[in-house]
Structures are given as C-alpha cells and as structure tokens.
Amino acid sequence: MSIFKIKGGKKLKGEIIPQGAKNEALQIVSAVLLTDQPVTINNIPNIRDVNKLIELIGDLGCKVEKLSKDSYRFTAATVNVNFLETDEYRSKAAALRGSVMLLGPILARFGKASLPKPGGDKIGRRRLDTHFLGFQKLGAKFNFDAAEHLFQIDASELKGCYMLLDEASVTGTANVLMAAVLAKGTTTIYNAACEPYLQQLCLMLNRMGAKISGVGSNLLTIEGVEKLGGTDHTLLPDMIEIGSFIGLAAMTQSEITIKNCRIDMLGMIPDIFKRLGIKMEFRGDDIYIPSQNIYELETFIDGSILTISDAPWPGFTPDLISIVLVVATQAKGTVLIHQKMFESRLFFTDKLIDMGAQIILCDPHRATVIGLERKQQLRGIKMSSPDIRAGVALLIAALSANGVSEISNIDQIDRGYQYIDERLKNLGADIERI
Known part of the structure; x- marks a missing residue:
C-alpha cells in the first residue's frame, strides 16, 4: 500500500x-458495447476505475486497441455474454462501481445480463433502484440472489414507454438511456439527469444513429432504432x-x-x-x-x-x-x-x-x-x-x-x-x- x-x-x-472526465469516461466506454462498429474515444484518463472498466470490456470479447496515451479504439463485433456468468467477471465487477454501466448496453443488444453488487467509495448508501426500476419499465425482469449477491436481468423484449425517474441519477439516467436507444418504440424519461457528461453521451449516441431529443433538459425522448454505428468521441476535461x-x-x-x-x-x-x-x-x-x-x-x-x-x-x-x-x-x-x-x-x-x-x-x-x-x-x-x-x-x-x-x-x-x-x-x- x-x-x-x-x-x-x-x-x-x-x-x-x-x-479527461472520469464520470463521462465510465458512461462513454460502456456505450461502445451498443454497436459492432469501431468507436474511437479520445482524452481517456489513465486512472484505476477507467482502466478496470476497459479491462472488463476486453474480457467480454470487445477488441481494444490503444492508439495513443489517451486514445482507444473499441470494436465490439463479438461479445461473449457467457463471461457474465464467470467467477472472474463477478470478482472484477464487484470491485468497480462503474461496472453497473455495462448493464444498459448489454441488455439493449443481447437481452440478458447479470451483475454482482458493485463496489466503489464508502460515502454512504448508493442504491441502484433507479437503474432497475427504469429497466423494469422498459420490460426487463430481474431477480436479486441474496446468497450470491448477484442481480440477474432478462430483457429479451424491451419496449419504449413513459417513465418518471424516482431520482435524477446520472448513472441511472445513462443506463436507462442506453437500454432505450435500441428498444422498440418511443421512450420518454422525465426527471432525467442533465449533467454535461450525460449531454455528451446523448450527442455521441445520436452520432451513432440514435434518435434522442431534449438533450440538456430533464425530459428526454428516445425513438428506438434497430442498430447503431461507430463514431469518434472526445471526453470533456x-x-x-x-x-x-x-x-x-x-x-x-x-x-x-x-x-x-x-x-x-x-x-x-x-x-x-x-x-x-x-x-x-x-x-x-x-x-x-x-x-x-x-x-x-x-x-x-x-x-x-x-x-x-x-x-x-x-x-x-x-x-x-x-x-x-x-x-x-x-x-x-x-x-x-x-x-x-x-x-x-x-x-x-x-x-x-x-x-x-x-x-x-x-x-x-x-x-x-x-x-x-x-x-x-x-x-x-x-x-x-x-x-x-x-x-x-x-x-x-x-x-x-x-x-x-x-x-x-x-x-x-x-x-x-x-x-x-x-x-x-x-x-x-x-x-x-x-
């Protein structure tokens, strides 16, 4: 130590x-799993939480190429969803609170996911209800295995809906937003977080082919699309x-x-x-x-x-x-x-x-x-x-x-x-x- x-x-x-912004990086890096096309991200900070998330992305089968000291290219053409069931995944994800951000993209693209109770700072109770309630309203079904400390989610048929988030959670909004971009129909998220990092995520997803309006406000409207493409993105300071x-x-x-x-x-x-x-x-x-x-x-x-x-x-x-x-x-x-x-x-x-x-x-x-x-x-x-x-x-x-x-x-x-x-x-x- x-x-x-x-x-x-x-x-x-x-x-x-x-x-580069840590909190933006955790959302943006997770979003690369939404497409099978290359996504280049610049200004990525060399810090433990972000590096651990990039390692997890690679373990899932995403091709990770380091282009320079702060630029990476991610190509998630093949993703091994079965890795989510391994002890290695559980151990790594449990040590990183940012791992919860993988749920939205994986559910949207592959229809199922699991997640151990994530770690992070000991600064008080940091509930995940907003994430799961949002997924549930989109049609996902989840179960918490208390003995294994493991969340299991089935999202084989996500459908757009109106939802009022119980709190303006940044990570909760980002996670539900990423799940909604590939859901069928239109999703309206009220009481959405509107931090600059969330705005950046919306703008990046729109460049990839998503249809998100209301960016920068607490009312987001997402018209689901069938597929997203690649893009280049630079993180804010x-x-x-x-x-x-x-x-x-x-x-x-x-x-x-x-x-x-x-x-x-x-x-x-x-x-x-x-x-x-x-x-x-x-x-x-x-x-x-x-x-x-x-x-x-x-x-x-x-x-x-x-x-x-x-x-x-x-x-x-x-x-x-x-x-x-x-x-x-x-x-x-x-x-x-x-x-x-x-x-x-x-x-x-x-x-x-x-x-x-x-x-x-x-x-x-x-x-x-x-x-x-x-x-x-x-x-x-x-x-x-x-x-x-x-x-x-x-x-x-x-x-x-x-x-x-x-x-x-x-x-x-x-x-x-x-x-x-x-x-x-x-x-x-x-x-x-x-």
Whole structure:
C-alpha cells in the first residue's frame, strides 16, 4: 500500500491541464458495447476505475486497441455474454462501481445480463433502484440472489414507454438511456439527469444513429432504432479536477493557470468558488487564479451566513463539496456546508480538525466551518484517504499545512486522479509517493 508524504507550506506556480472526465469516461466506454462498429474515444484518463472498466470490456470479447496515451479504439463485433456468468467477471465487477454501466448496453443488444453488487467509495448508501426500476419499465425482469449477491436481468423484449425517474441519477439516467436507444418504440424519461457528461453521451449516441431529443433538459425522448454505428468521441476535461485545482491554488496562495477547461460546460462551479472569495480570470478557455493572501466568504444579502449545498445539475456537484469545505478552513468568515446526497461524505472532517481546522460537524450531512483567515496554519499529520474526493481534499490541506503530512490508502485517490503527484511536482509541490 502506497502513501503520499507531503511537506506543506510551499507556494505553487505554473500551468496544469485537467485530465479527461472520469464520470463521462465510465458512461462513454460502456456505450461502445451498443454497436459492432469501431468507436474511437479520445482524452481517456489513465486512472484505476477507467482502466478496470476497459479491462472488463476486453474480457467480454470487445477488441481494444490503444492508439495513443489517451486514445482507444473499441470494436465490439463479438461479445461473449457467457463471461457474465464467470467467477472472474463477478470478482472484477464487484470491485468497480462503474461496472453497473455495462448493464444498459448489454441488455439493449443481447437481452440478458447479470451483475454482482458493485463496489466503489464508502460515502454512504448508493442504491441502484433507479437503474432497475427504469429497466423494469422498459420490460426487463430481474431477480436479486441474496446468497450470491448477484442481480440477474432478462430483457429479451424491451419496449419504449413513459417513465418518471424516482431520482435524477446520472448513472441511472445513462443506463436507462442506453437500454432505450435500441428498444422498440418511443421512450420518454422525465426527471432525467442533465449533467454535461450525460449531454455528451446523448450527442455521441445520436452520432451513432440514435434518435434522442431534449438533450440538456430533464425530459428526454428516445425513438428506438434497430442498430447503431461507430463514431469518434472526445471526453470533456474533468470538472472535478478543475474545481480541485481552483481550491488548491487558493489554499496554497499559489498562482496557477488551468488550461483547456471548457468553461462553457462548468455550470456554476466557478461562481461557487468566487463566493468563497477566490479571484479568477477567464483567459480564453483557461482559468487563471492569482496568488491571494486572504479570501473572504460572501454572506447572503440579508447578512446571514453563507450556505453551500449540492444539488442535481445545474446545481453544484456533490463531488466538489469536500474541496469547498477544505478551502473554507482558511477563509475569512463562516459557512455552512450541506452535503445532501451522501451521509458519510463529511466524516473526513475529523482529520481536518486534527490539523487545526475549526469545524463543527452538525450531523452526517452538515458541517459549519469557521475560517481561520490564515491566522493559524493547518499542521501536518498522518491520515488515511477514505474516498476519492475526500482524499484529494486532504491532499490540498496537506499541501497548505505547516510541516510534514502522510496520507495512506492513496489507491483511492489514484482511482480518480491520474499522475496527481507528478503533476503537482511540476507546479513545485514537495510530494513523494512511498
């Protein structure tokens, strides 16, 4: 098990390029199973979760060709559905939450599938009901074998229908959408997620011959087609990395330029960081963050304490709540952080308190952060990364702290951020992988 050893308190400087979007990659790579024609995907991040999914795709019989460091060609002309019944598949799929995204394409094209209960971050209960209820409304029949922890799904005759999703789940919407593109008739999905990554999936499927309208809204209409063709697709830059780098610059008083951000697809992410008092300039498609000694939290118009909470898109993404919380620890002012989606995501605050942060964990979903205004620097400690986003939040805290920090369980961080230590070193960070 590797650890990061970080000597904090250094100002960073330079340019950094965000990786391809992890959450988009998991959907897009799964979608290659919808066609027997070649699909080329560019800007794929070299991270554990995506690499494991590509390995699973290959194990299913899809031809996988690596064209460059971040481009792959997938040809799923022959797919061995029987692999889904093997112990090897169960073991690999159970270790990867993104494996659930294989269900929609496999059901649409082959009419049956099985899936072990998937893994992933331990950030709270992450139910799969939206996926299965959607498949069920399309005509699929499923059974959960509690003894084997295995879902069995029969989708030999999928038919379009109207459905109201019980929650605006991104992965749930994507999975049902991929199943619906090859179903007979018209499917209408209301309360659909409309994140940029979901929009990207819709646009890619339309280029492949699907008929999806309402892209970018929460009402999608899909006219089923008999077959899809191949296409080329380029992933968006990862908005969570971009937000993480904005927070990193503020916490370490650094001057950083984040390149090629696709600012038009970031939604309210820059605005939320501006509410924390962080200055930034848009230079074309780059975000420039100047070095700031002090950044002051806004208040609401009536003077009450600012609240930052997550919400379905176009609301603020829950994946950046951990970053915002860390950044607030050195701000001037007080903020209430409300993480609505996952009940275990704020538990990493105990490590920040050990570092000297002033945080009141009100309950599993809410934390009040009293900014230190840099009057007291965080101190380095030994800690463990509980999940991807909290791990990077702790990494940012360590880079800003006085003294040496050690972060263990960094495999969690590697699941979502490629070469993060090397890229931070290029900015001047004192970080070592041991």
